[in-house]
Amino acid sequence: MEYAITLPVNQKEMTIRELLEKEWLVPRKVRHFLRVRKNVRKNGAPVMFHEHCQAGDTITLTIEEDDYTYQEVALGDKNKIVVLYEDEHLIVVNKAYGVKTHPNQAQETDTLLNDLAAYLAPKKQRPYVVHRLDKETSGAILFAKNPLVLPILGRLLEQKNIYRQYQAVVSGHLAHAVTITKKIGRDRHDRRKRIIDERNGQTAITHVTVHHAGRKSQVYCQLETGRTHQIRVHLKSIGHPIVGDPLYGTQKAPRLMLHASQMHLEHPFSKEKIVVTATPGLWE
Structure with a gap:
């Protein structure tokens, strides 16, 4: 596998070692292989790890097939994939309910x-x-297309640098915006479910704004954290469960009315701003 990456205009000058270790999060074992095999080039020429790189340089890495592990999966139906954004490193697709x-x-x-x-x-x-x-949620979801970019995307997610907006239809009249900060933990009585657990739960933050309030309200939710069932548990905790939720709601609907409508992120290598919208949404 060969990856040629041109450093963006805002790239700080640093050594190749710093770039691989701190910026690109290349694992120690893979950095070792790259160094001993002389599999790093700068602008087409072999480069040592102590040498510097800067904006505009093209860094090429040659990585052997077995340097990273991959969990094989059976091939499904390619025709079901709806692409929202794709390049050589990552892909965002529109997941069906x-x-x-x-x-x-x-x-x-x-x-x-x-x-x-x-x-x-x-x-x-x-x-x-x-x-x-x-499974019950539709909308935009991000995948890496190679092991090189995977840890960088994981860091962006962990540092809250990937913005995710959801649409939801909830039971009852929710008249104003609210930020929910209740901790979430496992339900000891039902392994499928999560509960509010302020003592032992994990920190969870959901920002809710109102698009339309009525007997059923249309809301937008923005996540700061990514706990299992976070939006579903948080909305239920304030008395407005999502319509059609088989675990946490009561109102019947053909599906869970929760949709990942938008995703914003900065490309890990080019620093390009990527914005995708997964349509159709729940109401627009």
């Missing part, structure tokens, strides 16, 4: 990851999970 993000058993072939593997196979690329959406 009722589809699992990834398989839990080797024999599963009908998850989004299976379908994406089939879509990428002709390009000799593979999908890597960055984050997940519940």
Whole structure:
């Protein structure tokens, strides 16, 4: 695998070692292989790790197939993939309601990851999970297309540098914006569910704004954290469960009325601003 990356205009001058370790988060083992094999080039010429690089330089890495591990998945149906954004390093797709993000058993072939593997196979690329959406949730979801970019996307997510907006339809009249900061933990009585647990739970922050208030209210939710079922548990905790939620709601609907409508991120290598919108949404 060969990756040629041109450093963006705002790239600080640093050594190749600093770039690989601190900026690109290349694992120590892979950095060792790159160094001893002399598999790093700057502007086409071999480069030593102590040498400097700067904006405009093209850094080329040659990585062997077995330097990174990959969990093979069965190929699904490539025709089910709806691409919202794609380049050589990452892809954002529009997940349908009722589809699992990834398989839990080797024999599963009908998850989004299976379908994406089939879509990428002709390009000799593979999908890597960055984050997940519940099976019942639709909308924008991000995958890495190579192991080099995966840890950088993970860091962006962890540092809250990937903006994710959701649409939801909730029970009852929610008249004003609210930020919910209740901690979330596991339900000891039902392993499928999460509960508000201020003593032992994990920090969770959800910002809710109102699009339309009525007997059922249309709201936007922005996540600062990514806990399992976070939006669903938080909205239920303030008395406005999501319509059609089989675990936390009561009002019947053909589906869970939760949709990942927008995603904003800065490209890990080019620093380009990427904005995607997953349509159709729940109301627009």
